[in-house]
Amino acid sequence: MPKANKAAKQVRSARYKTHHLVLLALLVIAIAGAAIWKISSTNAAVAAPVLPSSVKSAVKAPPEPTPNAMPAPTAMPMASGTVAFAPTIPNKTMPTEKAPSGMVWISGGEFSMGAQNPPDMEHDHVGMKATEDSRPIHRVYVDGFWMDKTDVTNAEFARFVAATHYITQSERTPKAEDFPDAPPENLVAGSVVFSAPDHPVSLNDHFQWWTYVKGADWRHPTGPGSDIKGKENYPVVHVSYDDAQAYAKWAGKRLPTEAEWEFAARGGLTGKPFVWGDTFQPDGKYMANTFQGHFPDKNTDDDGFAATSPVTKFPPNGYGLYDMAGNVWQWTSDWYRADYYSQLASEGGVARNPTGPDSSFDPEERGVQKHSMRGGSYLCTDQYCSRYMVGTRGKGETTTGTNHLGFRCVKSAPQT
């Protein structure tokens, strides 16, 4: 990779992915005196973004389809007779080593991967939309592995940073050489933060609730005035894919493949819509940190949390894993391709230890390099994005962290 490209990749972009599905290649370049928005369909370097409110209000509607926009779902219910979920067959193998601290053994085995119709498919257009790129259901085998019981916490990430002096992507100042058109004052480190509008807004423009904030990073989740004191046990956020990889390497672990993540999330169950079973709220109980109220302007936090929550606050799944739905999204090691499941399914048989496609392709945002992310976040709601449903997929531009995206690690193990 040319040096310039590599450097450019290290610059967090103003491009901002929507809550999950859509990452529109909107490049923001505020140029002295006049705010000019440039729209790019490439993965070229992006100017350091500045989003003063005057600029925000001038944002045009995105030029590309907005898959999360409602209505107009295009997903069709599974035709009867289509191969769907077959039983999960866990491996009997056991690890030959003692469990690493904070990790749990996931036996691996054969399972049906993907998502089909949400429980209330007739009325759940958002849910139908959320399952589009997770079809068809296909058969997958994964070897056993260790997995972190929780998302990586602020305390854990702090230990990594203390040991390595690692500087995350959101803390790095964009280089002028990479952004020759940007005025110097725009070359400022920062990250993308959810900021609820104070009134209902159209759901087809995610700039209504995502803002590039100077000085936002993992230690300052909502900007320079914020901190993580008392949040040691909360998931770290504002980590890019590379940041997550760097942590994993330091910890002697790795990021899970998308297949490993989903096998683990299902917790031994077969084809359930939620990691805990069939019903979103069994006995009226919230099983995950998601969004209640009216998205995005009014969060009633009925589940107790308007933003992130401590990593063991909600019940674990059948494998003892916490927050496999909600709280924060989690990076996986797979490139994102919308048609990857179709590829695997067309090959037939059982996909063994799939590691994802060779390259990224998102038809909704061509040219933007993305990795798959899983689990949904505290911003997921059936009004906009139902990706707390297990089997659904998220995607994120590789260099961009946000305050609802974190990760957890896995580790391969000798087994018998």
Ligand SMILES: [Ca+2]
């Ligand atoms: Ca919540």
Ligand SMILES: [Cu+2]
């Ligand atoms: Cu969501």
